[in-house]
Amino acid sequence: MAEPVRKPEPEPQRELNLIGKPFRRVDGRAKVTGATKFADDLAFPRMCHVKLVRSRVPHALIRSIDVSEAERVPGFLGHLTGKETPIPFGILPVSQDEHALCPDRVRFVGDPVVAVAATTEDAAYEAALRVRVEYEPLPTISSIEEALATPEPRIQDYGDHGNVHKVVSMTFGDVEEGFAEADEIFEDVFFYEGNTHLPMEQHSAVAVPEDDDRVTLYSSTQTPHYVHRALAKVLELPASRIRVVACSNGGGFGGKSDPFNHEIVAAKMALKLGRPAKITLNREEVFYCHRGRHPVLMEVKTGVKRDGDGARITAQRLRTALDGGAYGSYGVASTYYTGALQTVTYELPAYQFEGVRTFTNKPPCGPKRGHGTPQPRFGFEVHLDKIAAKLGVNPADLRLGMLAEPETITANWLRIGSMGLRSCIEAVVAGSGFRERWGQLPEGRGLGLACGSYLCGAGLPIYWNHMPQSGVMLKLDRSGGVAVFCGETEIGQGSDSILAAVVAEVLGVSLSDIRLCVADTDLTPVDLGSYSSRVTLMVGNAALQAAERVREMIAKAVSEQLEIPASRLVFADRRVFDAQDPEKGASFQEAVIAAEARFGTLATAGSYIPPRSPGRYRGAGVGPSPAYSYTAAVVEVEVDPETGLWNPLHVWIAHDVGKSINPVLVLGQVEGSVYMGLGEVMMEEQAFRRLPRHLSSALVHKHPSVLEYKSPTFADMPPVTTYLIEDPDPRGPFGAKEVGQGPLLPVMPAVANAIYDAVGVRVDQVPIHPHMVLKALQAKAQGAEPRFGPQRFPAVDFGETLIVPTPEQGGDGTAINDYREKLRSGMRSASGTMMSREEALKKRKLAALTTDLKGAK
Amino acid sequence: MLRLPAFNFIRARTLNEAAAILAGEGAAEGESVRLVAGGTDLWPNMKRRHQKATTVVSLMGIPELGGISVNGGVNIGATTLLDDVVRHSGLRERYPAFAAAVQSISSPPLRNMGTIGGNLCVDTRCTYYNQTEDWRRAIDYCMKEEGTICWVATGSPRCWAHSASDSAPMACALGAEVKLVSTAGERILPVENLYKDDGIDYLAKRPEEILTALHLPAVAGRCRSAFWKLRRRGSIDFAVLSVAAAVWTDPAGIVERARIYLGAVASYPLPALEAANLLVGKKLSEETIAEAAKLARKVATPMDNTDFQTQWRGVMVQRYAEAALREVAGMEPKRLAPKHGLPVIG
């Protein structure tokens, strides 16, 4: 394989002080002493407590609301209904379909209808139980198939048609030609059940009215900036009069990334009553907030051509159908994400993706760790395992022989930067003894391999704008302390520590010299939030810029004072000194004093905007990222062939993190991802029950509790061996890439593949319950297909597909049939020609270089 | 936070005081009284409002109800903490399977609160019932509380909530007894007679009676016992199936007496009589065990009201019965592992 074309890595000027070595996280002490203030830990004088009265019917028009009984509860203070919150909101500009309180219609059990406030939480709950709401029931929809087959009544009055929220179809390259070229065609159908984040902290929001028409909201949110925007819209207040402070989140995983109705209600109630108002959700309500993993049905068709000892993919068509629940949430993005990242792991010269998201009368699905990509990744990696088995190729060799190359542009116009997947695979294969042991273990024991890749931040913000996606401000003064201001939000992933470490590294100070002020829309520059694994790269780069700017000022002042060329100054060990004569220099505090005297009050800012992506077609906004992380995992399982019971015994996982800022926290993210992935494949399920229709119209969450929504305990977690692969990415701060989400992706398919190795049956769905394994084993014993899983993909009209010529075809990133684009005659002919593979690869690298040049401008 | 409703709380000092309150002496109109010991069952149920009380009487301040004494058999006071049962070396030596059953209950902190009396009397469970007030309104309630239909079997005239105690099937298998006390006096019941096959009215204990102690009989002859519990996770979860087996053999290894009880697959600890009887007069061989396990499966009717797929739980009755009896016989376990939690005691 040809050497990849690489941008030269930035040469470190000196050994790093801090970065790359394990250090105590900056919020560590507060978190182990109980000092960290989560939103529900806040209390204010005269604070009232608010409860939401949620719909107990799955789909209905609201006929009447009677709060007279509630008003008689001692301590009752007031209430709100949807009439007072008529303005809709939503995380995406294209789906502003939620209300703080439903004005006229409810769409799932748990939709909020009335808010009541009282002096105590006891009284608020008693009052909430006494509110009477009369409903006029409407027919309900509970599944993807039902939504596709039931256009009326519509759950939402927008969307592509009927109860179809969004249809996507796009074709990159000549897929039919690819299938024709293939030696063999493989087709599979998979199903991935929905599951939820289950953060240990239940969402909480406290609103405090201040002055006239000002309100501060403290909330457990991953995205204070988006909450700020939603509040301004719904409260009809200028954004400058609203302050949102994100408290440390007690776990997020994507579940606190939307603006939520309870947050808006708290603010509205505080303004209405003129006193602080708190809403803390109970665990059941957290299940109704949801925004978790979409249930997805998938169909994968892949053409494969033998290539020496291995094989290569000639074309792939992926179809996905998502159960979105009752609202949009991030759903349009989620739909695109089920198709976007198939191309960044293995060479995929021609690719067609078709996706559909449906509305159902269930809590809305949204972004959970891996957002939209774990489902198709599961399908793809199990599909590859089947291909390997059919071709008689070791699954590791099959993958190693078809890896996407670094510094190239994929068929769907994603720009791959550094790509450490080869090292990842080699690490877990060697660590687990995969080559010697796969296929060789006794019956009931098996090994499975799978890979994955994830974004380091979405290339585009959620609403269209040209402003920075992350901003950092520094203030230094004669004390020698460094104050860092940034809108980033600590959700446990260690973002505060990244921010502090980058600044401390550049200025050569210790972490204890840094004071952070974060996640406060009044005081900190905007950062879009803790989602899409964007913080390390984007906040890190903004911090890097701000710190380098102030370092330059300090260096100039010290250089003038000590008459040393600024270029020779080193910032380390809380000193600024001459590289050639380390004795000669100033303490950091003296250096800051010099700079403050020389320049006046010291403050700098840094900001980060991701490079423009080469894709220009409709939908090209989902998938691009400044960099991609890569992961490979091998899981060993034991399976009892008599019962289908299975257990994971060991996980080997290697993650290409680019460069660890703090390896001990990186390990924590990897291990946590393995845990959550195992939870999904072993047991976690956001499942619903519809009661017999002749007796009831109920459609309820099956088990909205921590006890019955099963999540693994200490006793269920197998040993994990983690390898950190450091392939620094030129676009990451110090080469760093993400680690919070990517390592989850290979876990579920590695388990499914290991079960196949153990007992020779396929379970093509997640979670893999023991009865499914047993059913497949029984089928195998009877000579039927040794498989458990969905039989077919539903019939969907995906409409006219968007035709996007690939870089290999000489495309320019646009679609030739996009109604917004003028058809360019040259493109049409280009889309039909196939170049030689070598020629095409050359051209792709050229395109990658060109993009770099454009990005550099 | 999900909170308790207000109630009148009385910390009884003596058994007589508790019994008198329970008998309604001095009760006001409309007053409903419930007993509480560890609170790990009652408080969640009251928070979700599917159990109600205007007065709650705590038994935890009554000294005579706590503690374990060994005299041939073992007597366990009703308010003895589950963890203290597990830790009691004399008890563990004599009844290792009983200790294992108690150790499999929920989680370590919960076992520091829950009591043996509470576990024996633990409310039957069902995924249509163990839900919040708001959730249960969304299904118009169920037969067990405030509703009219059993949603597990909609044509059924009875409630199918399942027995949720881990100590109960094992106590039944060992032939244990419980002591019930009221103002009218006391009586001793074999544990199996404490339970009724009804999800709502699941205890033969009269409302005014207090369960004060569990007595495990002296182990006569060669008795071996085993407890296997199936649950999703290695901790916290209730059983979705348990098998408790006790087998008495003569010196030649011939089975003289056998008792097998199944947990969580009926509204009470379900005796597998035919399976047990089959063993009597025989040696425990691979074949007899397999045959008995098949018979055990026949009596169980798992319902769709807990975790795991229903039909598969039926399969597991046979597998776990077989596994428990193999353990009793000292045979190598087959591959499947019980979800007791990690095997660490003391």
Next chain:
Amino acid sequence: MNDLTTLRLRINGEERAVAFPTHHTLLEVLREECGLTGTKHGCELGECGTCTVLVDGRPVLSCLALAAEMAGREIETVEGLQLGNELHPLQAAFADLGAAQCGYCTPGILMAAKALIAEKPHPGRDEIREALAGNLCRCTGYHKIVEGVEWAAARMRGEDWTPPAEVFYGSPFPGED
């Protein structure tokens, strides 16, 4: 109805008079009446272990304990763990290993771990996992917590032992160790 209870509660070695609604749990009274918000809640039904505190040295779920039953009992919460301004070895180990990520389950786990080490100064891995199996954590995957307890226990035994390098850096690339 005795709707208000007044008690002297002994919390972290300090006695204080507290008046609270009788139906309030120890969790609620600690957080609301005593201002000790270090104790968290995740389900209020005894299903997650988040609210674990020590009562007479044993880990219990404060969401299922009535404060009214706490007269004469020794209550310990995360706020009482520090020794002066020094972190308790468990706290230090958790902070250094990232065994606390979001930190929400951490107070409960620290208290359960404290009780374990008090009883078993040399706990094995399985004993740690068993002792903490009632405490759910969604962030860490549990390994850093188990390693943190091991580290703290060693330090409390006075041993000069730190976890092996792979706990901080990951495993060496196979063949390179």
